[in-house]
Amino acid sequence: MTSILFVCLGNICRSSAAEEVFRQLVAQRGLSESFHIDSAGLIDYHEGELSDPRMRSHAARRGYRLTHRSRPVKEADFTRFDYIVGMDHDNMRHLQRRAASTSASARLLLMADFLRHHDSPTIPDPYYGGPEDFDHVLDLLEDATVGLLAYIEADKL
DSSP: OEEEEEEESSSSSHHHHHHHHHHHHHHHTTOGGGEEEEEEESSOTTTTOBSOHHHHHHHHHTTOOOOOBOOBOOTTHHHHOSEEEESSHHHHHHHHHHOOSHHHHHTEEEGGGGOSSOOOSSOOOOTTSOHHHHHHHHHHHHHHHHHHHHHHHHHTO
């Protein structure tokens, strides 16, 4: 089983959405039994909360039901997950600092590196933006998850 953890700052917008977008993608491909998918945040400020209502609303319009409750990244995550995927460069810097070993650092991936049809250096945080920002993030995640799945499939062969 391949395990993947999506990470953003608070785990209420980008990473929780990425978790569900990826979950639906692997389900559509008949691969659900092959994956353990989760998300977490770098801070614990929103621990136990559902995703931001705006993200839940925009995701629901596309058929995604965000039920994940925010949790912070734990030290054990660095050994428990095969891949840890950060949403932006700041997330990646924090994850790199927290990774206890070279092998843990090697598991870190930047989500935007898997974009196929969009040109964006990161998956931007929509929290302080408007409705279009939440839709843009979902567009990026729908694109990047396909590239990420292809990468994982090639990496695991």
